[in-house]
Amino acid sequence: MPVRSSPTARQLRLGTELRKLRERAGMSSTEAGRLLGTNQAQISNIEAGRVGVSAERVRTLARNYDCSDHALVASLSAMTGERKRGWWEEYREMLPVGLIDLAELEHHATAVRAAQVINIPGLLQTTDYARAIFREAVPALMPHDIEFRVSHRIKRQSILYRATPPHYTAIIHEAALRMEFGGIDTARAQLNHLAAMSERDNVTIVVIPFGGTSFPSSGHGVDYLHGPVPQLDTVLLDVAQGGAQIDATAKLEKYRLVLNRMQEVSLPPAPSRDLIHRIAKAL
Incomplete structure (x- = not known):
């Protein structure tokens, strides 16, 4: 070959x-x-x-x-059977390889858990919110680079709408809900979208409220992608230096425990949705 x-x-x-x-x-x-x-x-x-x-x-x-x-x-x-490359390959010359890998890994995941403290998770972002996030990148991105990233992020969300979608669990700190990226109108639309997505059967959204107990987190985003067997799980960290991919057994177990603990101190789904609605109305 x-x-x-x-x-x-x-x-x-x-x-x-x-x-x-x-x-x-x-x-x-x-x-x-x-x-x-x-x-x-x-x-x-x-x-x-x-x-x-x-x-x-x-x-x-x-x-x-x-x-x-x-x-x-x-x-x-x-894993040997697929010969056709996915939609993400059209972005290979335009975006960092970590973003291409993320889309591919999400596509094949049997379930996904995400945790964010400052931003709304990418699979739940609106177009305007995503664009506002990318405009804050350091160093600044060129306008066409921003649009490539926005397009890629929105296409990633297609996994949530498949006939047999993976279950998606998002653990979001209240701080992320109150950040007004893109201004009040964009932030309100984002929160309304988040509440609507929480009604889907394959989506669970829980919120860690202000005033709650402490939890293990270093502040960066975590995506835990479940494979068909636990040995094929993958963790992707959204860190300042770029995405970091983890597949070592001990570290996978560590991040399973971290996400379990974060979910334990979160509000249940219905109270989380109520809090999202209240924050949106208060903007």
Whole structure:
């Protein structure tokens, strides 16, 4: 197979998980190549996502690595099936690679949890609110770059409207509800949209109120994307230096606990919706 110049997030993750299986088996890439009837370079290219791998070859590698987790192997095998690239690829030359990866990972997620302290989560933003957020970027973005990012963000939201959408849980601090990005009219429209989205069966929105108990958070946004099995979950952090992607088992567990704690100190969905309405009316 030809070597890929820009593997997708899904291709990279498949390679990463195959490398983890090999390392758990205590096997070198040279040994793995010999068992597969190939060489060390081919194994390295597979693990780096630079070359494709068939479902049957994934199953063979798993057998060679003595992996008995059938659910994980089935999920990894399923990751080899897609050849068509998604809509996000049209933005690859226009936006940072982290934003492209985010859209791809959301598309394949079985469920999504997001936590935000200052902003409304991206999948729930209106067009005007998103544009106002991007206008505050440092360094400043050119007008056409802002529009590319707004368009990309709104297209990401399509996962919430699919025939079988993933369940989306948003944990939002009251501070984010009171920030008037774009002015009062934009902020009010955003809050009304948020309240309307909270009525959807596949969307849960809870609010951490002012005056509540403390909770674990460093202030940056967190997106927790659930895979078909827990080992394929992914955390994306919205930090000042750009998006950070996390898939290490211990760190995934840490962020599951963080989000659980944040949700525990939040208002239930109905009181959260009432608070959103009250803040919107007070603007």
